[in-house]
Amino acid sequence: MEKQRMSRESFIQLRDFIYEKCGIYLQENKTYFLEDRLQRRLEAINLSGYDEYIYFVRYDPKGADELRELFNSVTTNETSFFRDSGQLEAFRTGILPGVLEKKRGPDRVDRTIRVWSAGCSTGEEPYTLAMIMAEAGLPLNGWKVDILASDISEQVLGSAKRAVYGQYALRNTGENHLKRYFVNGGGGYGVRPEIRDMVRFANINLSDSAQMKFIRGMDVIFCRNVLIYFDDNAKRKVVGHFYDSLAEGGFLVVGFSESLFNLTRAFRPVDVNRCVIYQKVQANTVGGGVCVKMSL
Numbered sequence: 001m002e003k004q005r006m007s008r009e010s011f012i013q014l015r016d017f018i019y020e021k022c023g024i025y026l027q028e029n030k031t032y033f034l035e036d037r038l039q040r041r042l043e044a045i046n047l048s049g050y051d052e053y054i055y056f057v058r059y060d061p062k063g064a065d066e067l068r069e070l071f072n073s074v075t076t077n078e079t080s081f082f083r084d085s086g087q088l089e090a091f092r093t094g095i096l097p098g099v100l101e102k103k104r105g106p107d108r109v110d111r112t113i114r115v116w117s118a119g120c121s122t123g124e125e126p127y128t129l130a131m132i133m134a135e136a137g138l139p140l141n142g143w144k145v146d147i148l149a150s151d152i153s154e155q156v157l158g159s160a161k162r163a164v165y166g167q168y169a170l171r172n173t174g175e176n177h178l179k180r181y182f183v184n185g186g187g188g189y190g191v192r193p194e195i196r197d198m199v200r201f202a203n204i205n206l207s208d209s210a211q212m213k214f215i216r217g218m219d220v221i222f223c224r225n226v227l228i229y230f231d232d233n234a235k236r237k238v239v240g241h242f243y244d245s246l247a248e249g250g251f252l253v254v255g256f257s258e259s260l261f262n263l264t265r266a267f268r269p270v271d272v273n274r275c276v277i278y279q280k281v282q283a284n285t286v287g288g289g290v291c292v293k294m295s296l
């Protein structure tokens with residue numbers, strides 16, 4: 001099929017529709033990006049242009065299925081095991097011991113550590129977190145681990161559940177981890193079952209308030225390299241959802257180059273091992289944004 005050009009009007013309609021549905025905001029110069037990503041969809045459902053496509057995804061009875069394909073097409077899924085090791089070190093040496101300590105007291109009956117990888121792409125991030133927790137001796141000694149891994153793209157969730165990876169995904173993985181947590185089969189490196197069993201996957205749209213309200217009591221949320229695709233309003237909405245999903249004093253880890261600066265005062269920046277991590281502030285003490293060192 002000949003490549004279809006997208007008019008400015010179609011681009012704006014599609015851009016606004018994508019933003020409304022999932023918070024991803026495409027800049028003015030992203031027409032070629034959308035053309036590239038959606039040409040395959042026009043061919044797959046046999047449509048001759050983008051106006052028809054917009055109508056189809058909005059109003060056709062099969063539009064809901066196509067919306068899933070649209071999400072698959074417009075998301076950027078770059079990731080790797082052990083990405084941004086400084087933040088993972090902060091999790092291992094600061095956040096995780098802090099959460100364990102908080103839950104360890106004699107009057108505490110909750111012995112489940114709840115971690116959420118929100119926007120987990122093909123699974124490298126949640127499996128990395130599971131490996132770090134396994135190294136810390138979890139889920140032994142009466143503690144349970146619940147790692148929720150979610151994404152809006154069904155396609156990446158499929159790969160995540162298969163849990164078989166090539167060299168590129170493992171470019172930041174040391175020999176020790178490779179030996180300990182992977183099985184090198186014919187088709188690539190498979191994540192060992194004891195790590196896979198620590199992670200459950202779900203399709204969750206972070207912009208969808210109805211879906212988000214079911215997630216509560218998280219100790220730590222990793223949402224790295226996801227909010228960069230949103231504008232400030234959409235970020236605020238998602239960060240507000242995270243606030244409600246976190247337990248009291250819970251932590252939010254955003255990407256290394258991302259920040260909540262000027263977005264919210266409901267989280268305070270905390271310096272953990274020279275990484276800025278955000279901690280949920282109790283509702284009645286929401287105040288300034290001074291970065292404090294974490295005291296454990």
Ligand SMILES: C[S@@+](CC[C@H](N)C(=O)[O-])C[C@H]1O[C@@H](n2cnc3c(N)ncnc32)[C@H](O)[C@@H]1O
Pocket residue numbers: 022023024075076077078079080083118119120121122125150151152153156204205206207223224225226229
């Ligand atoms: C660049 S990847 C980041 C993966 C991983 N967190 C990391 O840092 O390596 C961004 C992921 O966010 C997902 N995403 C984008 N918008 C989303 C939304 N509204 N709800 C849920 N996931 C979303 C994309 O599908 C993609 O897999």
